[in-house]
Amino acid sequence: MKSLSTLSILIVLSLLVNINNVFSYEEKTLKEITTVSTDSLIAKSLLSAYYGDTLVVKGVVGVSVLVNVSKGDRRPIMLTGGSWTTYLQTEATVSESQKAGILMFQRDTLIKNSGFDKLQTGDLIEATVVVGSLPYKFDATNQTKISAPALELLSIIPVKVLASKQTLNPAIKTNISKFYKGNKVQNPLLETGSGFIGQKVIFDSLTVTATSPQIIVRDNQNNSIVMNEQSGYYTTKSHFIEESEFRPLSIGQKIYKMEGYISSLFVAGSGGGGFGNGSGSALYTYTISPALPGDLNSGPKPSQLSVVRVQPAKLFPSSSDIVSVIFEILPGANFVPIGNIFLEYSIDDGKTYNKIPAEEDITGNYLGKIPAQSAGTIVYYMLTATDEVGETYKGPVNGVYYFKVVDQFPSIADIRRPDTIEAIRIISGSSVTIEATVMSDTNDIFGDGFQNPSRIILQDGTAPWSGAAIFRMGNNDSPVWKLKSGEKVRLTAKLQEFGGSLYFQSVDTVITLGKTELYAPVALSTAEFGTNPGGTEKSDQWRNMLVEFNNVEVGKLEPSSPQSTGEFLIVDEALKATPEASIRLETDESKLTYTTRDSIVSISKRVKPTIGEKISFVRGIINADFRTRRYKLIPRNDRDFSIVTDIKTGDADIPQLFVYPNPVKDKACIDINIEKESLVSIDIISTITGNKITSTKEYLSAGIFTLQINTSELSSGSYIISIISDTQTQTLPLVINK
Template sequence: MRKLVLLFCIIFFLFGLSTFAQTYPLVTVEDIQFQSDSSLLANGDQPSPLNGDTVRVRGTVLVAPLVDPQNDRRVIVWAGAAWNTYIQDENGLVYEMFDGITMRQGDTTGAAQGTFFDLVDTAQVVEFTVVVEEFIETTQGAILVDPVTPVQIISNEPKRPDPIELDISDFYDGQQNVLAEKYEGMYVVVRSGITSDRNVSTGTFRINDGNGNFIYMYDQSGYFTLRGHRLTGLTDYQPPPDGTVLSYIRGVIQTRWGGSAPGYHIIPFYPGDIEISAQPPTISMIRRNLAEVMTNQAVDISASIVDTDGSVDSARLYYRIDGGSFNMIELTSSGGDIYSGTIPGVNSDSALVDYYLWAKDNLGNESKVPPSPDTNPQYFYLVLNRSVTIQDIQYNPFGTDISGYNGYYVTLNGIVTADTSDFPGSGVTAYRIYMQNGTGPWSGIRIGTRGSLSNDVSALAKGDDVSITGYIWDGPISPTFNVTRIDSVSGLTINSQNNPLPDFKVLSTGDIGLAGNGDPTKEQWESVLIKYLNVTVTDENADGPPSNFGEMLVDDNSGETRVELEDGFHSYHNLSDPTRANYIQTGNAFDELGGLLYYSFGNYKLVPRNDNDFVGWVTDVNEENQLPEEFGLFQNHPNPFNPSTIINYNLPVQANVTLKIFNILGQEVKTLLNNEIVPAGEHQVSFNASGLPTGIYIYNLQANDFIQSKKMILLK
């Protein structure tokens, strides 16, 4: 009878959820976005006051999610595989601005398509049911798909709202203006900017006002990108050469305080959202004739220089040695667009030569690549009387995070420090291989698996001493994320096997800290085995809630830094992948945390490879020396749950532990631990029931002679 009553309770609870789904409050965009000036000035950009809430919100669609729902289902505004749009509330008159926000649907498969989000179009006023969440620094609405909740088209406007006229100084006036947060997600236009920092990998650039103020153009739209989400066949976009004068650029504003371009970004959506007034020569395809340069070897530098609205009047190459004064060489063209010049040989071992190119057209418009060569060099090489090493490839003292050998083939030697047993690429784990030469700075590098020798590279094992010939690839976009790799391997020799791995470099968490892309004090440890000692988990979820990207914050009292838990093949998690056994929580501690230093999405982070990189896990710092007095199995939490829950148990002594899950009929449905040796202490195991139906389940613990069972409820 009790089972029957409980079953009715479950059914009633599920019915209640379905009914409640129709009563979410209707709020305005301002309700979600508003922050007072005093709060912004004191605390900076903070999560929405409705963060985590499920609400209904209305606004005018600024960009369609898809090119054509019937004939061309490519997304316009890229957000992974998600559907994405921006809306603006023209009726939000309570506060000044705070009327724009992004809407995103992550699950676009199967029944989730019943939201009909993909059918909305520009200038429609639409009501969305969303969960308010934060992605990095941007507030967004995640379309509710559990249960599937269709969007509602309220009306059709003749056009999208007119953009708000703003100046670059509204966003940056000698420093970032935190009060410009009120424009996040809003449609604006900026006029008469001058471009710089042209990125020929992504299509992004910086927009300057001539007074030191700037914002960035972000390539989220497929019409304005060079990345994989480019709308090929619908756009011929190329980023304007540095020095281009814009008549205007219009789009929505997004804030990004991490990565290599921190600040405010404007996202143009459609062709016509950027108009050029005057364009200087375009300098591209900069190459040197030698990958490795020996002492006294002259180096030929060539580039394509084109002027689309006139002709190239003059072109020059500037170079300097070891940070001295720049020397000028006139470039010559033998016809066509290719210009070249020669840097004389340098009679000095280990000299560093950096260089840039300059051009002027017949109208006097000038361009320079890179645009700030004194402070932001990007093209350089080392003069050596030996073959290059990993350290030479990785070395960059300028903070620009670009290898001097980017785009060239070289041969490197090292010991494999991580293989596909550590990063197998299954589930949420990454697929990576690393090698290292010694233990000092700049000594590690990732090995890519592209090319004809992919299978041979994938078969490498930790401890292999290898010689690899490959292409140095170091770009700002996925899949490199500014992490240098040797890829497209054309030659591979295993010199010996089962060699000892390099020792971990012990660092303080404050040495790496947060953000700081390219900072040589951090960048020197990229792809190197490092470890922290005596760390405490200060935040088990570095990005949420509700977001959780598998990263936590740890601190050894020198400053917080990130640890990435998803990529490696180990048993630890922060609920981003609860199929793993060990749930790390805020307040836990470790005697040691080791792994490889990685960089992605604006942050350096330690990536443990396997369970051996976690040493001395303490789940209760205040009672780390106290062992349980008796065996115990505790009620799971949360309960009811969907789809994951945590099971805690105590062991007063080391024991052989078996933990199994049974359905109400007594049939075994899952084995979490199978006669595994577990040390004395307080322990927890995560159980993920994604593949099981709603119902009552029993979990049974056997530890030596101790046996105990408890019930739990799965509600979907």
């Protein structure tokens, strides 16, 4: 007879065997997990082919999890959010084509029996993991898709250490241009950057261009990337490791060498979104994370050059103005003699610069004067200095300063253009005067009462960058809110930069110059915007402009989660197999029959769009959410839709009604289904005056008819076609473009 203790041992052994049998998972290499297929890249996705799977992996630990666990020092070296973090890499013996790396984390740092906390640099391990991305709650599936893959430890199965002190793969020397182009850290380059995710790379010859809210560094080709403060050795945050020699970086400071791991960073906003008081969330698909001492070699504290003021204080100097730039230098580690200080300016798109030696100003600052230039000239300028040991400095650190010489009123494109170039203007509450057409007023787009206020939309043309918005904040009773669509106005307003774009902050004066025709909508593809945060490179130029999408289908309803907007997706019919080419359509901010909210449908005659529903055209104003920079279309009213399928309103059917071509030149055709014989009135009405331009009456029997309308004598502009019979009334928008 076995003793009780013997039975206990047998039971424990039996349980261990059963657990090993239960937790039997397929093994995959790091290369298999991190390889992004061509199809995924086309779909703008970095998701692993094994996303969501539980797998067994082997790899070499790149960074110890804790500082010195054997001596009781349990301070974490790297964190992702609040999670312990390391990076796994393939063994040094594998072929170059099979080398890979990936971030690995343990979410619950109170668990100590997983063995994760004991991992040391160079350990070859076997671990059971769940393939995913960063341990954050993303506010949209699209953000998860363009976030770097990551492995979450399945902590109920302890990590196995197979060997120690293994050789690590050397860091890969590469350039920021593999990940981003330009200084805005937007539109990540998925094809060229995805192969480096999880691996250690080297950048050299960098300059710090921002230190808050994120550290941003720039290379000599003006490409920028975020430095992720994952490591306690390279942060000023709460997990800072006191033994570190790292000190806060300064704007303009040179980085001679930076080694680090490529991964993503998600920064949760503090709430509010839109125009609220909180800051928005942000996803950086690619960041570099220095990990251990020696990974970063920085230069001395730099001298910092900055503009104090510009005289005359005009955003657009005239051709008779000599522009005086007063600037200061905050000293760095080394002395800068005045003979080494210059104001440099260019009038040939930055190809060559003229150097003006700095003078001492009576205020104790420095002064440089740019000669008067002819109207239309774009002037770039910058401040430069060289210290006593030969280190050079520039102000601004990122890009150059900029102004345009204008003798009359600037165009809206003149005001907005700096959004597209690496240039900075000295705004400081500057006012500008423009002449433009009111494309929609506060009766058209009245906002949603939460994140998006009512607004006036202005345009002075149909070329890119020709649209502007004035947002109504609070109980502002400015005369601007009395403006109506179709009025031409001259207004003077102060500028505000918000979310990386310029807006009219407040209007000082408004003069109504009379009535005018609305600009025709610009026909675009939904693919020029897409569903990803930040849109595409072409998106922002159409912000606050009237645009049109032809032959589209309704896609997913309410794409945001949790439900906070009244949006649905539309996509070009030709691109319906590529949902990433969709654009959001907003139903909460204007008077539309469509809504995505069941609560509204249940108490009103508004209807939900149907997935797959075809729309021959839809027009509206392009806007962008300030929190996520997702672009969306806001139709002004139902006349901005031409619905191909029937819409049910109560118990009555509104029959099919088409007008084509639209826009039209000389002759339009109207297809209409008449329910019973009656007198049918067909009127063309001006959207500006509301007056009938033409009127036709005709008796028609029941059936489907094609009617021809002569528009050859009508001027270009926007109109409404009104069709009234004994049993039905319907209107459609018509644009005449000659």
